[in-house]
Amino acid sequence: MSAPSSLVEAHSEHTPSPRRRQSAVPALARVEAVRLLRHPAFLVAIALYLAPWLYDLAIGDPAHRFPVLHDASWSSQFLLLLPAAGVLLAANQAALRSQRHGAEEAYQVLVVDRVARAGAHLLSLVPAVLGALVLSALRIAYLAAQPGAAGEVRPLEVLAGPACVLLAGCAGVLASTITRSAAAAPLLIVGLAAVTVTAAVNDTAAWRWLSLIANQNENASPLPTPLIERPAGTHLLWLTCWAALLAVAALLVSRLRSPSPRGPVASRAVAVVALVGILVTGILQISAGSATMKDREAAYTRHPAAYQTCDTRAHITYCAFPDFTSRVGEWAQVTAGVLRNTPPTIATDSYAVRQRVFPSGAVVTSSEDPSALPPLADWAADDLAAGTPNAVTVDTDWSEGAAGGDRGSDAVLAFAASFAYRAVVGTVPDQPRLTMVCGARAMLVVWLAAQATPGTADALASLRRRSFGPLTLPLLGSAAGLAFEPQGQDLAFALVDHPPADLAERIIAGWDQLSAADTSAEQAADLLGIHLPTSPDDYSEIAGC
Incomplete structure (x- = not known):
């Protein structure tokens, strides 16, 4: 399907001003955010996330009467992989909507161009990420209120779950700018799941921190907080840098496919900073572990x-x-x-x-x-x-x-x-x-x-x-x-x-x-x-x- 020539000519003669385009992006982001939150993939993922919690509440939750909060802060990330997969699929399908409906050429007459629409889809991820943060906070608060709770909440590890949701959503938007195939998102989910499972199996390898979530030995008893040396802050920054890189890459690819392919210098600078952040935090995570901690562990x-x-x-x-x-x-x-x-x-x-x-x-x-x-x-x-x-x-x-x-x-x-x-x-x-x-x-x-x-x-x-x-x-x-x-x-x-x-x-x-x-x-x-x-x-x- 092609747009009428008169519309295209009118669009070329009356290119929308940057101010109008910028004001339209938040409006489109709000609409897409509502659509994402109502997407079946996201709703099913949230239902699967809540199911174990609701089951525990229904039977009195005896299994979580004695939580160790610094371990619960880390393990709270796992169930959020379900909303992350739902957000990836929903964001990808939303960004491909114009392609699926054959209306991409007609979209050229709108106030927002291809790059602005990609930016709007990225902004539409914010409510889902905030929702994931609220779910994590409620879960940790519930566990902390248990009379047998021990340890302390580690906020940086709690934030890693919502960061995974953000990263997955950015990956879904980027995939829509690279290929029009609807199979890309499911394959991407399978690939990320394979990396996560491989890291979970190798739960003593240092490189496991380069996955979305680094698994710990499930057979190990909880340790006192002075013996915890998980690089929580570094891992959170690593996830954030990846999300920033994927988001900027989505904007740059959209720019390359637009009539004026020159990308803004700011976007390229952010991409460079994010890439440097990924390399630095990756090295820091792999090299985590110190002789001082080993001495402290021996003393305890x-x-x-x-x-x-x-x-x-x-x-x-x-x-x-x-x-x-x-x-x-x-x-x-x-x-x-x-x-x-x-x-x-x-x-x-x-x-x-x-x-x-x-x-x-x-x-x-x-x-x-x-x-x-x-x-x-x-x-x-x-x-x-x-x-x-x-x-x-x-x-x-x-x-x-x-x-x-x-x-x-x-x-x-x-x-x-x-x-x-x-x-x-x-x-x-x-x-x-x-x-x-x-x-x-x-x-x-x-x-x-x-x-x-x-x-x-x-x-x-x-x-x-x-x-x-x-x-x-x-x-x-x-x-x-x-x-x-x-x-x-x-x-x-x-x-x-x-x-x-x-x-x-x-x-x-x-x-x-x-x-x-x-x-x-x-x-x-x-x-x-x-x-x-x-x-x-x-x-x-x-x-x-």
Whole structure:
């Protein structure tokens, strides 16, 4: 379709003034912004973004009762990739509307030329980007309001999500100036998704920061904020420079396709600055990581007492990193539940709980890996110097039973079992490898941990569904921790599933014998007056028992 010759001649004789053209761009941007927000691709993306949040709200959101805010600030970027894809597709289709309808030549008689229309489409992205920012802010505010929230919000990481939406929209507009193909936008989304997934898989590679979002090791427990060295500001600037470069490129390509192809010097200058910014921030991101941070990480790992605050409740001292002091109440519920069914001499003894981190445990691939061995000797010396000998280790992870996922659930159960071991044995494990808990002690530790709170019972049920063979509870993801003799653990499972009415009284009455190292599971069953379950597997030879 071609424009009537009279219209084209009139347009050439009465070229609109720059002032009229500039005043028309914001008006067109407002119209296109409304159309973009109503585009099906954007609406579907927003619905997919809100669906998990609304589902959590509908069921009471137990999975997010204990968020770590500096990790939530980073992870909030992921769901915004959905609106980013919707904005890219919607912006591209809007910019191609005149091409699809065969009206491009007729558009030449309008006040706005090709370059101005490209600028209007770029400006139309602003409401969608602001909407993404509002969604991110609301999500973080909701998590921060949770009573179990820990850590601090990192604004620069929250802003990275909306920056991805802006970058995607600019990429969609640029694609419309390069090719008229409607397949360009979906292919661009696939390409960006492939880069993001590749970076997510390589979550320890420095170059992953050159993707839209740099993934972190999902198996790693949260770290205190002084140990966080994500280049949040540099990454945000990198995304912003890319968005600026794509926007300027869209304007310059539109200028090249217009009747007067000379581009303004300002646009070229912005492109040069953006390109330099991309190179500089890219290099800074790849080279992120310092020897100072590694020394600080080693200090926090080996000597945590120097960086913690302690709170004594009754006869138990709880020491935590400042980010996680809000968790003390949850820990106290577990310890009280464990001691509830112990003799008075055990229940009123002095105990200590200390939060620790072991970053090396997140990358362990084998128990033979030297990095898998936690510094137990350093921890013991640190506790002794701090006046909290035999302190029970608690993780930075926590959850509402099994609702928070396997990692948080296992952290809750591991703490309950470790504290129960301290109450039964009188000390904490000092073996660099798994400490085997045998016979009646295995039954007693597992049962005390399971009955401590509804959350620990739920966590044990979850682990039983996911485990085969002897029960093991690694210490902070390391090669150390607790392992239980199968006969003892099976007896504990039977007591958890079908407890006698007076089980607690029987256990307290027979505590001395049940907590003795030489009491077998068979003897424990006889003492409690119950039948010892028969295990379907042959565990007759268990190392350490």
